[in-house]
Amino acid sequence: MNRSIDPAKDDDSLRVHDEGAANAARGRFSFNFNGELVTAMDGDTVAAALWASGIRAFRLSPRTGAPRGVFCAMGVCQECVVRVNGRICTSCNTPAEPGMDVRSFVLYDGAGK
Amino acid sequence: MNQQYDCAVVGGGIMGAATAIRLAEGGMRVLLCEAQQLGMGASGVNAGTLSLQIKRVSLMPYALRGHAIWAQAGDEVGFKESGGITLAFTEHEAEILEERMTARINAGAPIEMITGERARELEPHLTDRIVSASYCHADGYANSSLTGAYYRRKLIAAGVEVLELTSVDEIEPTDGGITLRTGDRLHTARRALLATGAWTKEISARLGVPLPIRVRINTVSVTERMPKLAKKVIGHATGLLTLKQSTNGTVLIGGGWQGTGTPEAGRGQVAAETLTSNLRLAQYALPELVDARIVRCWTGFEANSPDFLPMAGRLPGWDNLFVLCCVRGGYTIGPYMGRLMGDYILGREPELPLFDPIRFLENHEQATSPSH
Amino acid sequence: MTQQFDVAVLGAGPAGAEAACVASEIGLSTVIIDEATAAGGQVYRAPAARSSRPDPHHAEGDALRRRLDASQATRRFGDRVWDIARTASGELAGYELSMIGANGLETVRTRSLIVATGATERFYPRPGWTLPGVVGLAAATILLKSSRVLPGSNVVVAGAGPLLSLVAHLIIEAGGRVAAIVDVSSLKEWTALVPRMAARPDLLFRGLAWQLEVARKKIPVYHGFDVTRVLGETGVEGVEIARTGSADETGSHGRTVISADAVCLGYGLTPATEVYRLLGASHVFDPARGGWIPELDTAQRTSVPNLYGAGDGAGLLGAAAAPMTGSLAALSAANDLGKLSASTYSSKATQLRAQLAKASRFGEAMAHVARPRPFLVKGIPDATIVCRCEDITAGEVRAAVEAGAKNINALKFATRCGMGPCGGRMCGEAAASLMECNGIERTCIGQFTARPPLRPISLGTVTGDFQYSDIPLPEPAPA
Numbered sequence: 019m020n021r022s023i024d025p026a027k028d029d030d031s032l033r034v035h036d037e038g039a040a041n042a043a044r045g046r047f048s049f050n051f052n053g054e055l056v057t058a059m060d061g062d063t064v065a066a067a068l069w070a071s072g073i074r075a076f077r078l079s080p081r082t083g084a085p086r087g088v089f090c091a092m093g094v095c096q097e098c099v100v101r102v103n104g105r106i107c108t109s110c111n112t113p114a115e116p117g118m119d120v121r122s123f124v125l126y127d128g129a130g131k
Numbered sequence: 132m133n134q135q136y137d138c139a140v141v142g143g144g145i146m147g148a149a150t151a152i153r154l155a156e157g158g159m160r161v162l163l164c165e166a167q168q169l170g171m172g173a174s175g176v177n178a179g180t181l182s183l184q185i186k187r188v189s190l191m192p193y194a195l196r197g198h199a200i201w202a203q204a205g206d207e208v209g210f211k212e213s214g215g216i217t218l219a220f221t222e223h224e225a226e227i228l229e230e231r232m233t234a235r236i237n238a239g240a241p242i243e244m245i246t247g248e249r250a251r252e253l254e255p256h257l258t259d260r261i262v263s264a265s266y267c268h269a270d271g272y273a274n275s276s277l278t279g280a281y282y283r284r285k286l287i288a289a290g291v292e293v294l295e296l297t298s299v300d301e302i303e304p305t306d307g308g309i310t311l312r313t314g315d316r317l318h319t320a321r322r323a324l325l326a327t328g329a330w331t332k333e334i335s336a337r338l339g340v341p342l343p344i345r346v347r348i349n350t351v352s353v354t355e356r357m358p359k360l361a362k363k364v365i366g367h368a369t370g371l372l373t374l375k376q377s378t379n380g381t382v383l384i385g386g387g388w389q390g391t392g393t394p395e396a397g398r399g400q401v402a403a404e405t406l407t408s409n410l411r412l413a414q415y416a417l418p419e420l421v422d423a424r425i426v427r428c429w430t431g432f433e434a435n436s437p438d439f440l441p442m443a444g445r446l447p448g449w450d451n452l453f454v455l456c457c458v459r460g461g462y463t464i465g466p467y468m469g470r471l472m473g474d475y476i477l478g479r480e481p482e483l484p485l486f487d488p489i490r491f492l493e494n495h496e497q498a499t500s501p502s503h
Numbered sequence: 504m505t506q507q508f509d510v511a512v513l514g515a516g517p518a519g520a521e522a523a524c525v526a527s528e529i530g531l532s533t534v535i536i537d538e539a540t541a542a543g544g545q546v547y548r549a550p551a552a553r554s555s556r557p558d559p560h561h562a563e564g565d566a567l568r569r570r571l572d573a574s575q576a577t578r579r580f581g582d583r584v585w586d587i588a589r590t591a592s593g594e595l596a597g598y599e600l601s602m603i604g605a606n607g608l609e610t611v612r613t614r615s616l617i618v619a620t621g622a623t624e625r626f627y628p629r630p631g632w633t634l635p636g637v638v639g640l641a642a643a644t645i646l647l648k649s650s651r652v653l654p655g656s657n658v659v660v661a662g663a664g665p666l667l668s669l670v671a672h673l674i675i676e677a678g679g680r681v682a683a684i685v686d687v688s689s690l691k692e693w694t695a696l697v698p699r700m701a702a703r704p705d706l707l708f709r710g711l712a713w714q715l716e717v718a719r720k721k722i723p724v725y726h727g728f729d730v731t732r733v734l735g736e737t738g739v740e741g742v743e744i745a746r747t748g749s750a751d752e753t754g755s756h757g758r759t760v761i762s763a764d765a766v767c768l769g770y771g772l773t774p775a776t777e778v779y780r781l782l783g784a785s786h787v788f789d790p791a792r793g794g795w796i797p798e799l800d801t802a803q804r805t806s807v808p809n810l811y812g813a814g815d816g817a818g819l820l821g822a823a824a825a826p827m828t829g830s831l832a833a834l835s836a837a838n839d840l841g842k843l844s845a846s847t848y849s850s851k852a853t854q855l856r857a858q859l860a861k862a863s864r865f866g867e868a869m870a871h872v873a874r875p876r877p878f879l880v881k882g883i884p885d886a887t888i889v890c891r892c893e894d895i896t897a898g899e900v901r902a903a904v905e906a907g908a909k910n911i912n913a914l915k916f917a918t919r920c921g922m923g924p925c926g927g928r929m930c931g932e933a934a935a936s937l938m939e940c941n942g943i944e945r946t947c948i949g950q951f952t953a954r955p956p957l958r959p960i961s962l963g964t965v966t967g968d969f970q971y972s973d974i975p976l977p978e979p980a981p982a
Contacts, residue, residue, distance in 0.1 A: 167913075168907075168908070168909060168910065168912075168913040169907075169913075170916070171912065171913065171916060175916055220971060221971075260971075276915075276916040276917075276919075276922075277916070277917070278916075279913060279916055279917065280903070280906060280907070280908070280916070280917040283906065283907045284906070295907070295909065296909060296910075296947075353922075354962070355923070355924045355959060369976050371976055379919075397783075398783070398952070400588060400589075401586070401954075401955055402588075403586060403588070403599075403601055406965065407965055407966060407967075408974050408975055410962050410965050410966050411966045411969050411973065411974050412974050412976075413962070414962055414963070414966050415971055415974070420962050421961070421962055421963035421966070422961060422962070422963065423961065423962050424924065424959035424960060424961050424962070425956055425959065425960055425961070425962055425965065426922075426923070426924045426926070426956075426959050427922070427926070427954045427955075427956075428954060428955050428956065429952075429954045
């Protein structure tokens, strides 16, 4: 589910490169996702930062254990839910902050009911 | 058009369905009418608690038998014998708990008093602020939302004619029987049973026999799926908390906190203030719930009689119209009450006494009466 | 902390913003609430400050925000309403909105409530639609506009409705690559709408310009085609498409595989009716307006006293028409509260209705391509996930219908479809369409019963700081 990110690597291929150097001017910081460093930019939501880093699977579905991530991007579908510093929330509308501890929300492991 | 049934059952919750099945098994030709779809009233929206610890002492023999019926249904209704723990957080609550559980133990329930430490051994995520507790290995829960589908299968298998999404608009006595009007259709039956839950108050009044029914509006909340927090059904000495985590990981929180609304208006409303208190009690008992997100809160109507014992017998003044409602702890007891009611209507002696509604009319004292 | 208002407006899109401005101009104490951080709704979503490219709706969105800022309406942005209750008794009858804001739990009381919560996307499940890398069309606009992130490096844009061409345009404008556009609507369907679209020559022209852009880039466009499956194991690798209405599943006639690493998929819009349902308003099913809509009179009143509907959430009429319905709702509320003379109301309302008729022509055309198409789920394999939250399959839904579930709430009870954290918003349309394909009429299928909270809310937010003694333990019913 995770892809190791080298914080030194400038892997922003999915970020839109606006003219006027808008992205270049944005501050960068990093936060933790499941123990690995993820690079983010000022103004990113947690989901956007993960998406831009190539991480699109944030959790597993409850019965089939299939990888899931952002779907509606507006806080409705609940597919992008993660734990941010312990708090369960939708990552698509949670602003990313330096040093955040973001974890996949591990669900009850009862017999897939 | 005009069909002669041996019995028409009005209401497709557990009470009506269980009775209808018993009647059909006893050889009667049965019609069951349900205004919505089966099992979507109290039968389908309650928290699913099957706890002997919270049942009324006088109904314990009934509860034990009802419990056994659900246990047999097993996976079909998501039955789990998880065990149950009831908690006391103050000395006063500990006294109440001791008193209540002693009475139930004497009535035959396999309950034992335990310490707070023992409670936490059984359920590690519980708060450490427990003064005293009780434990019943036989307590458990089932998934009440499966009630409708479950009974639909059983009704069809028993040969009951089921009309869902069919409201009974009028009930009238006719020669040797009863006529029921559903829309523009008429059905005749030798007898009929009102198993209409909270709606019985209005219906009985329209029939000229206003039963003294009080309707409670019980609140239930459910969280999203959570990591494992509780294995057993958790309760409170006052009965004002039921807390359980299903196998799917969702945590159901109930306890009878009151919302607002009336059966006539269709649905009840959750009241923010009582919801908050309910959730606080739950969080106090299981502190890690603080992070859990509530996904849905709802209310269900529970009909109660003045003495909190069932109404099960003939509608006073009628020979062939029966009523079955106001069974407190109805989810647990319902399947068994249906059998008793069915036997009574079939003319057999029910295994345990029923509860004649006539006691609520003047000059009638006893709660239970022998059949007929 | 509880504040009291004459009018509360829920939703700060084009309808809500206008309603709030008009209400406050009349002199009603007004509050406008939106969970976003700025007004604009979806269509006029405030673009990321860092974007240097003009957003197609730039001008309208900015004008909306300026007008609202200049009004006397109290603005509550970033606040999430999780419950709304009707408060009883005479003069003070109205509504109480429970919200979570930056300062925790708050309550707002209002005499009248105008709901302008807009429309949501309609999704029809396909095998593989739950793979990471598949997002809705509206989601794509958010990723592109707000986050300035591409859905992928080679994106299929598929489904139905006006968002298809917008998303394709935004991807191109962002320097991304569109692998293909797959549109359920045939060219014939689009051509037939041109007369109505001509009511807005500017938008028609813009649509044509976008089509030219697509042609210049040699992006394949498939009209009258639909995605039959999304391919990939742990993420999107491509899509398989086929002509819509190709009933024969056995052959591979007309099926094409397109490589991609992301899919933007959506099938139109449907009004978001949760609040109306929560408050018990009556609804009608009108496919031309997007599906289930609250029953409104000509004054935008719902069947519930002092509850009004405006914008696409009350029936798809398009962004241009939205401010007029918002305005009408505000005028009606003022009139009903006795704050506007009947004659003033009458003349303004007549004027607005005339404008509305004209302004909705384009919107009606868009509503047509965004309409429900239930047959699109008819052939989905049983193993297809319908309820994403609970992993409920089409097969389980079909089996429950076979077993006797005749409306969507009975289906919910029997399968758990709709019981997950999204509250049935992602699966409702699909589940209902499956039931429709099984022969049950939409009016019988109904809608999921709406319950609080309107969005998941953490227990701790509700319980706050408390002592055990704060819990009022009333005398419970006898043992």
